Amino acid sequence: MQIIYDTLKDAGIRYDEGPDIGGDYGPYIQSERAAIYKEYAEKLVKLGGAYYCFCDKERIDSLKDENGVGRYDKHCLHLSKEEVAEKLAAGVPYVIRQNVPEEGSGSYEDLVYGTVTVDFKDIEDGVLLKSDGMPTYNFANVVDDHLMGITHVIRGSEYLSSTPKYNLMYDAFGWERPTYIHLPPIMKNAHEKLSKRNGDASYQDLVDKGYIKEAIINYIALLGWSPKSNQEKMSLKELEENFSLSGINKSPSIFDEPKLCWLSGEYIRAMSAEEFKAVALPFLQKSKAYGRYDEDKLLKMLQSRVDVLEDIPSKVDFLEEYGEIDPALYFNKKMKSDAEIAKAVLPKAADVFKNLDKFENAELYAALVALAQEQGMKNGQVLWCVRIALTGKENTPGGASEMAELLGRERSLERLAHAMSLLA
Secondary structure, eight states: HHHHHHHHHHHHHOOOOOOOOOOOOTSSSOHHHHHHHHHHHHHHHHHTTTEEOOHHHHHHHHHHOSSSSOOOOGGGGGGGGGHHHHHHHOOOEEEEEEEEOSSSSEEEETTTTEEEEEEGGSOOOOOOEOOOOOOOOHHHHHHHHTTTTTEEEEGGGGTTTTTHHHHHHHHHHHHOOOOEEOOOEEEESSOOOOOGGOOOOHHHHHHHHOOOOHHHHHHHHHTTTOSSOOOOOOOHHHHHOOOOGGGGSOOOOEHHHHHHHHHOOOOOOOHOHHHHHHHHHHHHTSTTTTTTTTTHHHHHHHTTOOOHHHHHHHHHGGGGGOOOOGGGGGEEEEEEOHHHHHHHHHHHHHHHHHHOOSHHHHHHHHHHHHHHHHHHHOOHHHHHHHHHHHOOOSSOOOHHHHHHHHHHHHHHHHHHHHHHHOOO
């Protein structure tokens, strides 16, 4: 769920992800907060929804079976008021446990899963307030949501069976239950949930990698939800207008990073040149090519050929990293090109470069196409071979003429000469 929380936060959508009840409790729970939880826990005891438990670790461990699975037996529920008061006065350590009915069931309506019913016999008398005075999540989330006026609780479907025990507390306090919306988990594959704890990318990780923020929000919204139309690329406003709970699936959805990559590319292509420069420049600055070439020309080529911004350095570093060229790169079945074709093409391309008056993309392209026609070759045979010779890479952010313009006449001729020497 963390990736959803982070995405909502960045989109400016208010939500409650619950208190931070873990580790050393962090700054969320300070002494005054602990006092509030203790006050409500003691009130719940008076209302009959909880009770003091003085059982020590040895007794608790004795309730576990050979597999280490235990269930509290309500032993301390049956202590008299006098016994409880005596133990409290004597300073005997205690926890406060929830008093779950031994019979019956708890039902509630979920806006995705409909009526959910859980037998009380399947719910243990869990600890609400620990011996150090700190609340467990199961208690803190109820108190916090009530105090903050939370009306709708959105959380993972793994909490479907836990909700009746929360409702027991709402009912005991006389508080109105919130509306529940449980969402199916996001999976990394058919068997494993997506989890930052297991090293899976968080929202911020995706932003840092260069996925467009709007694309992330768009994609996360489509995980487990199907709009009535087949439209996939939607702005936040369009998502708000089209969203309905009826479109949420009950089945888990698998996080498909290639799909997010595609969607991010769609957002990049729709940007103005100024918008793209604003998000792409920090990534271009990490490249060895930064500062040595026309920035705007580089970005113009990249905008139509990059989906994730972190790929920018690897797409342009060949401009500064150039050496050995694998002859196999000249082979292209579709272009009907190979190293032998390159041997014939490159010397003539060098002559074209030497004699061209204007060394710019349009003129370079026209001259190379004319060369192909003169030699009775396909355009692709000439363009493919020249691009490989200039870059040493199978994939580049531009074609042969664009690469030549970036490199300039002198460096282009140097690279063609180097490439020809490797084919000799």
